[in-house]
Amino acid sequence: MKRRNLLSLLLLLPTLASCEPEKAMPAxxxxxxPMPKIPEGAETITLGAGCFWCIEAAFRRFEGVYSATSGYMGGTMANPTYEQVCDGSTGHAEVVQVVFDPKKITPEKVLTWFWDLHDPTTLNRQGADSGTQYRSAIFYHTDAQKTLAEASKKAAQANFKDPIVTEITKAGTFYPAENYHQDYYFQNKSNGYCRMVIEPKLKKLKLDH
Incomplete structure (x- = not known):
């Protein structure tokens, strides 16, 4: 389900905007x-937790994070477009590749935020966003991250009544999403999806300043 399908259920709200990109966009x-830059000493992890706009908006606020880039991973098609990923045929998940300074924010803390940012017990769904592209996933880049992710998942289960369904998979090719998806929340705060879905997440985590 594309996010605009969620918004179609809320047409009674006159100020609600479509989550699709504006018609007038830069060329x-x-x-x-572009691919995110990896500073010396930085660590990279790629996370899928539903809408990548939500996860990117949160991780951009955390001290110690160099970059949070929306994109696609885990599928079979090279260079997929947003439309192709949305129809569920490519197998990709919407992800955010997080590049961080492990001296300022530990990998353990990154994963703590990950569990707090979404519901990892709903298979291929976050709220009204449904489809395999919205699956919960940790794509690890090192064996140490794999071990940490598995331990973190086990520990996080205590916070959820239902079983966690998050997949833990070795990172494959990361395809950055189109430019209009990057920094989406901060560029489109008046958008209906941003106001009704992303903003409450940031407020819950005290990241709405």
Whole structure:
């Protein structure tokens, strides 16, 4: 289900905007964003937790995070577009590749925020966003991350009544999403999806300043 399907259920709200990109966009808006830069000593982990707009908006606020880039991972098609990922045929998940300074924010803390940011017990769904592209996933980049992710998942289960269904998979090729998806929340705060879905998440985590 595309996010606009969620918004179609809320048409009684006159100020609610579509979550689809505005018609008037820069010429390069649909071009893939550049790959994130990896500073020396930085660590990278790739996380899927539903809508990548939500996860990116949160991780951009955390001290010690160099970058949070929305994109796609875990599928079979090279260079997928947003539309192709949305129809569920490519097997990709919407993800955010997080590059962080482990001296300022530990991998353990990154995963703590990950569990807090979404419901990892709903298979291929976050709220009204449904489909395999919205699955909960940790794509690890090192064996140490794999071990940590498995331990973190086991520990997090105590906070949830239902079983956690998050997949833990070795990172594959990361495809940055189109430019208009990057920094989406901060560029489109008046958008209906941003106001009704992302903003409450940030307020819950005290990241709405």
């Amino acid at each position: 390069d808006a649909k071009n893939p964003a």
